[in-house]
Amino acid sequence: MEKLQFFECNKCSKQTFPKKFFCSNCGNIDFDLIDAPEGKIKEISVIRHMLGNKDWQPRKIANIQTDTGVSLTVGIEDNIQIGDILNIYSKDGAPFAKK
Amino acid sequence: MIFDSRIVGIGQSIYTRHPGEDQTVHNLMRDATSNALRDANLDLKDIDGLAIASFSISPDSAIDIAWRFGLSLNWLLQDPNGGSSAMNMLGHASRAIQTGAAKNILILAGDATGLEGYAKIANSYNSATRDHLSPLGHGGPNGVYSLVTSRQMKEYNLSKSDYANLLISQRNWASKNPYAVYKDTLTHEEYNAAPMVADPLCRYDCVPVVAGAYSIILSAEDNKKLEKQVKVRSFFQSFNYDNQEGDGTRTGIINFVDKLYDQAKLSPSDIDVYSIYDDYPAIVLAQLNDLKVIKDSNMKEYLRNMNNEIIPINTWGGMLSAGQPGGMAGGLNGIGEVALQLQDRAGNRQLNNAKYGIVTGYGMTLYRHGGTVSAAILEGE
Numbered sequence: 001m002e003k004l005q006f007f008e009c010n011k012c013s014k015q016t017f018p019k020k021f022f023c024s025n026c027g028n029i030d031f032d033l034i035d036a037p038e039g040k041i042k043e044i045s046v047i048r049h050m051l052g053n054k055d056w057q058p059r060k061i062a063n064i065q066t067d068t069g070v071s072l073t074v075g076i077e078d079n080i081q082i083g084d085i086l087n088i089y090s091k092d093g094a095p096f097a098k099k
Numbered sequence: 100m101i102f103d104s105r106i107v108g109i110g111q112s113i114y115t116r117h118p119g120e121d122q123t124v125h126n127l128m129r130d131a132t133s134n135a136l137r138d139a140n141l142d143l144k145d146i147d148g149l150a151i152a153s154f155s156i157s158p159d160s161a162i163d164i165a166w167r168f169g170l171s172l173n174w175l176l177q178d179p180n181g182g183s184s185a186m187n188m189l190g191h192a193s194r195a196i197q198t199g200a201a202k203n204i205l206i207l208a209g210d211a212t213g214l215e216g217y218a219k220i221a222n223s224y225n226s227a228t229r230d231h232l233s234p235l236g237h238g239g240p241n242g243v244y245s246l247v248t249s250r251q252m253k254e255y256n257l258s259k260s261d262y263a264n265l266l267i268s269q270r271n272w273a274s275k276n277p278y279a280v281y282k283d284t285l286t287h288e289e290y291n292a293a294p295m296v297a298d299p300l301c302r303y304d305c306v307p308v309v310a311g312a313y314s315i316i317l318s319a320e321d322n323k324k325l326e327k328q329v330k331v332r333s334f335f336q337s338f339n340y341d342n343q344e345g346d347g348t349r350t351g352i353i354n355f356v357d358k359l360y361d362q363a364k365l366s367p368s369d370i371d372v373y374s375i376y377d378d379y380p381a382i383v384l385a386q387l388n389d390l391k392v393i394k395d396s397n398m399k400e401y402l403r404n405m406n407n408e409i410i411p412i413n414t415w416g417g418m419l420s421a422g423q424p425g426g427m428a429g430g431l432n433g434i435g436e437v438a439l440q441l442q443d444r445a446g447n448r449q450l451n452n453a454k455y456g457i458v459t460g461y462g463m464t465l466y467r468h469g470g471t472v473s474a475a476i477l478e479g480e
């Protein structure tokens with residue numbers, strides 16, 4: 001899998017995800033695409049039920065936070081725990097975190 | 100601005116988990132409209148403004164409803180802001196009446212998406228959800244607010260079972276609401292044993308989707324049949340207050356809470372009844388906390404005390420027990436309920452001496468939590 005791409009303001013270096021059209025810090029419109037840095041798992045949920053889907057198998061999602069101040073929601077494998085430091089990848093644009 | 104418009108009519112349709120063939124969104128909206136007109140003592144020809152919110156009237160728009168309902172209007176609004184749309188419509192309609200743009204405005208919301216339709220809406224709610232959340236199997240808003248709830252539990256030292264009293268209180272109220280889809284009382288044991296949907300949210304923490312419609316009529320003149328008129332004393336909103344960079348445990352209410360009370364010349368202790376938008380229990384608590392209702396932000400103690408008192412919050416049962424007809428009519432139901440309480444018309448749910456009420460709307464889950472919130476103080480006099 002490829003690393004997830006963050007958007008980094010090329011004026012003030014504030015990072016964001018998903019894509020923004022103005023930097024919320026300085027108003028700049030130009031961003032560099034960068035590989036997402038590592039993040040720390042903060043909260044985990046198990047999605048046990050999916051509306052309209054009878055054959056749903058439970059799966060986990062998590063809130064992950066990078067040192068650069070970006071929080072995002074990621075898919076994770078079952079063995080991941082709160083506090084784990086993970087790399088953030090892209091599965092067709094959807095963030096997925098792995099060791 | 101202090102608004103002079105009055106809530107002169109309230110009407111709703113049946114709420115049902117399993118709509119029959121003729122319980123379409125248009126039919127349900129027709130029923131809510133008929134009931135509101137009768138309540139307001141007005142005819143269709145008296146209505147000169149229409150505000151409407153619905154996920155499921157598509158491909159129709161507000162003007163189609165005007166045509167099919169036989170309404171000829173000076174003023175028209177369609178609001179797509181989910182859980183905040185009812186409050187948004189109340190604000191716009193109040194200002195329209197204040198400025199003379201319309202005299203009698205029908206505010207109407209309803210949905211009959213069915214569960215599959217709702218799932219579709221939930222998974223493509225906006226492009227961020229469609230592109231970055233749905234592919235994870237995040238379970239729609241349940242997944243989003245499971246993570247917000249976990250953060251609230253951590254920050255306010257709450258355990259899962261602490262939330263039970265809020266759900267039990269609302270279910271007690273729902274047992275007195277003939278329109279509620281769940282009227283059976285709820286015990287701590289049942290709450291604690293309920294199957295998880297998205298940890299830590301169990302079945303009772305997630306709103307039951309229903310088909311239904313709700314309507315209120317706002318007017319420049321009193322409804323002479325009513326002993327008490329209900330007016331909007333204070334109204335404020337916040338949109339995208341934190342760029343989704345906060346943790347969702349606070350709401351945009353913190354941007355206006357002091358102005359909200361100041362404009363009405365009231366303080367939090369003056370409020371007698373609340374309709375707090377209740378898509379999830381954690382969001383009810385977050386709003387109450389931001390409204391300065393929870394002493395010292397001690398949510399644990401606040402929830403514990405709910406065991407001993409009648410808590411005048413969501414006295415119709417809220418969406419969590421009565422049902423969520425989209426987020427839109429659910430929000431409108433909260434406004435209508437406070438108006439009924441302030442007019443002494445809430446039947447066996449009636450509180451004693453209710454003069455001031457707060458209503459809120461919360462919604463539009465952008466990515467990590469809701470981006471819109473509105474609150475108003477209503478007065479009955």
Ligand SMILES: [Zn+2]
Nearest residue numbers: 009012023026
């Ligand atoms: Zn910048």
